[in-house]
Amino acid sequence: MIAFAITAAVAMGMYLIFTAGSGNIGYWSLSELIAAVGLGVVTGAVTKEFLCHRHEYRMANPLRFLLIPVYVIGPFFLEMMKANLDVAYRVLTMKIRPGIIRVKSGMKTDLGAFMLANSITLTPGTITVDIDEATNDLFIHNINLPEGDEEKEFFTGEELFALANLPAWIRRIAE
């Protein structure tokens, strides 16, 4: 029941966001509001086992999911900007030293590992190639390994980011 309510609310919210600006009740027309309720109920009934398949409801806490935009606009954007300028420099000078390293993410949940892996892929210069699903270790292709780093067996998530501690942020959001 909780799974159905959450899925229906998310679907309804998405539909309302897509159709904002269609009329005069708030920003919506009456027909769009009725369609949102109908589609939300149908979508919730059909897909509740996909969105909530573990039946853990930590992310329904608004303190957690409202932190996501703060994370994306703040520390994550800063890291992305630095990585973009770095890769732009590498494109122009061709000074590259690529390699695949193993990173102990230290994440306990699937969502945490997913968010960290996606944050790493979205910062240019690092791509998550594979995940060890038993230990949540990540295999990262790095475009420029510093001299001597190929000897190290493991890295920690914190070592990948120089400006902000993204793994700590993700732990705050998802665990």
Place this chain on the structure above:
Amino acid sequence: MIVEALILLCLVIGVAFNALGVLGLLRFPDLYTRMHATTKATTFGSIFTSAAVVVYGAWIFLATGDSQFLTLLIHALIAIVALAFTNAVSSHALARAAHKSGILPHPAVVDRLAEVKP
């Protein structure tokens, strides 16, 4: 005036990074390094060109109150979110599929994944 300058700045940054992405795609030696160049083009380049649309939509909407510009602004924001998600997930899927099917990073100082899964 300031808004126009902001829109222009966003467009210039976006197009410049997209151009660098194309250059990297041509110059880098193997699949993985090329993928770095293309993720860069999508994250910075396309996000900034979409951000220009968001700024334009917000500007006209606040000036005239015409709700079709609210729709434009929201759809551009959704495009940014969708780009960020699909870019990350699809480049991970491509890299993983390539490594599994035996395309190893060619100039590489270390490959811990090949050591684990021979």
